[in-house]
Amino acid sequence: MKTLTDIITDEVTIAFTAHGYDEKYGKVSLSNRPDLCEYQCNGAMAAAKEYKCAPFMISDKIAEELRENKKFESVESVKPGFINIKLSADFIADYIRRMAEDKGRFGCEQTENPKTIVVDYGGPNVAKPLHVGHLRSAIIGESVKRIGKFMGHHMIGDVHLGDWGLQMGLIIMELKERQPGLVYFDENYDGEYPKEPPFTLSELEEIYPAASAKSKEDEKFKEAALLATHELQQGRKGYQALLAHILNVSVPDLKKNYENLNVSFELWNGESDAQPYVPDMVQMMKDRGFAHMSEGALVVDVSEETDTKEIPPCMILKSDGSSLYSTTDLATIVMRIQDCHPDSIIYLADARQSMHFIQVFRCARKTGLVDEHVELKHIGFGTMNGKDGKPFKTRSGGVMRLEYLLNEINEEMLKKITENQKEKENLDISDEEAVQIAKTVALAAVKYGDLSNQAGKDYIFDIERFTSFEGNTGPYILYTIVRMKSILNKYEAGGRSLPAAAFQKPQSASEKNLMLVLARFNAMMANASEETAPHKVCAYIYELANAFNGFYHETKILTEEDEQQQISYISLLMLTKDILETCIDVLGFSAPERM
Ligand code: ARG
Numbered sequence: 283m284k285t286l287t288d289i290i291t292d293e294v295t296i297a298f299t300a301h302g303y304d305e306k307y308g309k310v311s312l313s314n315r316p317d318l319c320e321y322q323c324n325g326a327m328a329a330a331k332e333y334k335c336a337p338f339m340i341s342d343k344i345a346e347e348l349r350e351n352k353k354f355e356s357v358e359s360v361k362p363g364f365i366n367i368k369l370s371a372d373f374i375a376d377y378i379r380r381m382a383e384d385k386g387r388f389g390c391e392q393t394e395n396p397k398t399i400v401v402d403y404g405g406p407n408v409a410k411p412l413h414v415g416h417l418r419s420a421i422i423g424e425s426v427k428r429i430g431k432f433m434g435h436h437m438i439g440d441v442h443l444g445d446w447g448l449q450m451g452l453i454i455m456e457l458k459e460r461q462p463g464l465v466y467f468d469e470n471y472d473g474e475y476p477k478e479p480p481f482t483l484s485e486l487e488e489i490y491p492a493a494s495a496k497s498k499e500d501e502k503f504k505e506a507a508l509l510a511t512h513e514l515q516q517g518r519k520g521y522q523a524l525l526a527h528i529l530n531v532s533v534p535d536l537k538k539n540y541e542n543l544n545v546s547f548e549l550w551n552g553e554s555d556a557q558p559y560v561p562d563m564v565q566m567m568k569d570r571g572f573a574h575m576s577e578g579a580l581v582v583d584v585s586e587e588t589d590t591k592e593i594p595p596c597m598i599l600k601s602d603g604s605s606l607y608s609t610t611d612l613a614t615i616v617m618r619i620q621d622c623h624p625d626s627i628i629y630l631a632d633a634r635q636s637m638h639f640i641q642v643f644r645c646a647r648k649t650g651l652v653d654e655h656v657e658l659k660h661i662g663f664g665t666m667n668g669k670d671g672k673p674f675k676t677r678s679g680g681v682m683r684l685e686y687l688l689n690e691i692n693e694e695m696l697k698k699i700t701e702n703q704k705e706k707e708n709l710d711i712s713d714e715e716a717v718q719i720a721k722t723v724a725l726a727a728v729k730y731g732d733l734s735n736q737a738g739k740d741y742i743f744d745i746e747r748f749t750s751f752e753g754n755t756g757p758y759i760l761y762t763i764v765r766m767k768s769i770l771n772k773y774e775a776g777g778r779s780l781p782a783a784a785f786q787k788p789q790s791a792s793e794k795n796l797m798l799v800l801a802r803f804n805a806m807m808a809n810a811s812e813e814t815a816p817h818k819v820c821a822y823i824y825e826l827a828n829a830f831n832g833f834y835h836e837t838k839i840l841t842e843e844d845e846q847q848q849i850s851y852i853s854l855l856m857l858t859k860d861i862l863e864t865c866i867d868v869l870g871f872s873a874p875e876r877m
Contacts, residue, residue, distance in 0.1 A: 283389035286377060286805070287310055290353070292308075294367075301343050303329050304329070306325075310367070311323075313366070313367075318360075320798060321369070323367070324364060325340075326338070330363060336363070337363025338363045341360070341363040344365055345357045348365075354373075355370045369798070372787060374788065374801065375786060375787050378801065379783060382785070382856075382857045388864065390432075396435050398626075399436065399437050400624045401439050401630070402440050402631075404440070405419055405441075406536055407444035408528055409486050409532055411684070411685070412684040414687055416684065417687075417728075417732070418632075419630040419631060419663065421545070421732045422661065423545075423630040424546075425868060428868040429811045429814075429816060429819065429868045430811055432868050433811040435811075439546070439548050439549065440549040440550075440551055441550050442553065443551070443552030444553060445528070445529060445552040445553055446556075450521075451506075451510035451512075452494055454511075454524055455506045456489050456493035465520065481527070508604075515604055542688065555617065556610045556616070556617050557605065557610070559616045560610075560613045563612060563613055564580070564599060572645075572649045576595060580599040581596060582649065584641050586644070593637070593640060596641040608638065608641060615652060619651070619656070626657040626658075627658050627659070629658075630661050633662030633664055633738060634662075634665075635660070635662065636662045659814075661738075663737045664737070667743065668743060669743075674743050688728070691727060691728060691748075692721055694749050696720035700716060702877070711876070719876070719877050722873070723749075723874065726873075727749045729869060729870055730756030734817055734821070734824070736815070736817050757877075758827065759824070760877060761877065762862065763859060763862050763866075764875070764876055767875060768876065769855060773839075780856065783856070785850050785853055789837075789847070790836060792832045795829050796833045796858065797854070803861050806819070816868075822865065823862055823865045826865075837851065
C-alpha cells in the first residue's frame, strides 16, 4: 500500500501542476504542529522564489484547489505560505480498513529490491562466558536482522565466534601446566585423539581467567601462549584437537545463552573457519603489490589523501606469521563472498572498534576482496553504563556475566509481577506461570531499554527504570498489549467471536489520532530498515501505545450499545494489537497473555 504521505503528496502535487507550478513543490510531510494540522506542505515557500511572488499567493491557490477534495477535512493556507492539511474521517477510516485486510503486512509492502545481507552480531569468545559487552550486539543485531527480513531481504546472521586469538594459546598452555601428560601436547603422537574433552565447561570457564591473569605477571608463560597460538594457527594437530574440544564444550552453552535472549544465528562460523582462506589471500596481496613489510609485520597501507585523522596501515600478518583480528576479518569477507554472495555485510561491534573496521573495509576494497557494489557497514554501538555513568560492572567491580545480570532482572520482575497480582487479588497466576511471565517481561525490559536508544549512543542500564510499568519502557508496551488481550477476551466471553475488520469513521479526536499513528506503520518500518534503526520502531510503538491508551481512557468499548460501533472499536483494537505485536517481534521480544 502507498504510504499516507505519498497519497497526500500525490494530491497536492496535482494541485501544484494544475496551477502551472513544478511538481517538486507538492511534497507533504507529517505536521510538526499537530495542534494545527495533521500533514503539511511547505512547497509554496520554495516555489515563491522560483515564480517570484509572495508564498501565500501560491498557498492560497493550492488550498482553494484542494478544498473540495474528499480525502481532506480541511486544507488551509496560513501566512507566510504554509499549507495545513487535515484528513477526512472517511478517508482515514478507509485506509485503516485496507491495512487490516492486508493480514500480517498491514499495508507494508516488501522491498522491490531484496538484498542478501550478512549480519555479524555475535562475537562471543569461546571458553569465556558471555558478558554484558556482548549483550548490545546480540540485541541490536537480532533486531536489525528481523527488520530486514520483514522488509523481504534475505538476512543471514553469523555468530562469528572469537576462537582464533591469543585466548586459545592461553587456554592450551594453562591446560598443559595442569595436565602435562595429555597426548595433545606430545608432538610425536600420531594416534587418534580421545573423544572425551579433558575438561568440563566449568573447568574451562575457570581456566581462561586463570591463564589470562598468569600471562600478565609471567612473561615466559605469555610467550609460550603466543607460540601455542601460532602453532595452532599453523595447524599443529594436538592443538587443533583441543580447539575442537573447546568448541564442543562451549558452543552448546553459548547457544543456550543466546536462546534465553531470543537470539539465533543462521551460521555458527568462527574466526578459525576463515583460516583456510588466509594463505591465498595473503599471497594475492603480496603478488599484487598491496602488502609490504613494516617493522617486521606484513601490512597494507589504507590511508587516503582526504583523511583528516591518521589511519594506520592494516596489519595482515604478525612478524611470526600469525593471524590477527584484522586477518580473520578479511579472510571471513572472502569466505562470505564465496558462500553467501552478499550485497551487504553489517557488523555490530562496540563503537571503540571503529578504527579496526575502517582499516579492514578499506583494505578489503583496495585489494579487491569485494567489488564496489558490496556494502560493508559497521554499526558501532555505545557503552552500556551503570548508574554511576561508568561502564557496567558487578558490585565488586568485575565484568558482569550476562547470565547473572539477566537473573537479577528476572528476580526484580518477578517481584513486581507478584506485587501487581496481589493488588488485583482476583488474578490466579500460579507460581510457575509468574516465573514464566517475569522472564518474558524482563527480556522486554532489557531489550527495549537498549533498543530505544540510538545504537551509537552510550546509555545507562537502569534496572529500576527499565522494569517500570510506566513511561517509555518495554513493560509499559507489554502492559498495553495485555490490556488489549484482556478486552478481547472479555468481548469473546460474552459469547461473541471476534469480528471481521469493519471500521466506522473515527468518533473522537483520540480515535482519529490512533488511526493516524497506525497508518504510519508502513513508512516507519521501511525507514527503520533503510536506516538499520531499531530505535525508530521503539519510538513508534511508544507513540502507538500512548495513542491507544488515550483512546481507551475516553472510550467505553465493552459497554458500547451500538453494535456496529462496538465492532468498529474492536476492529481498531485488534489492528493496534497486531501491529504492536509485529513490532515487538521484530525487536526480538514478545508479550505474555497476562501480567
Ligand atoms: N570477538 C570480538 C570481541 O569480543 C567481537 C567480534 C565482532 N565481529 C567482527 N567481525 N570483528 O570484541
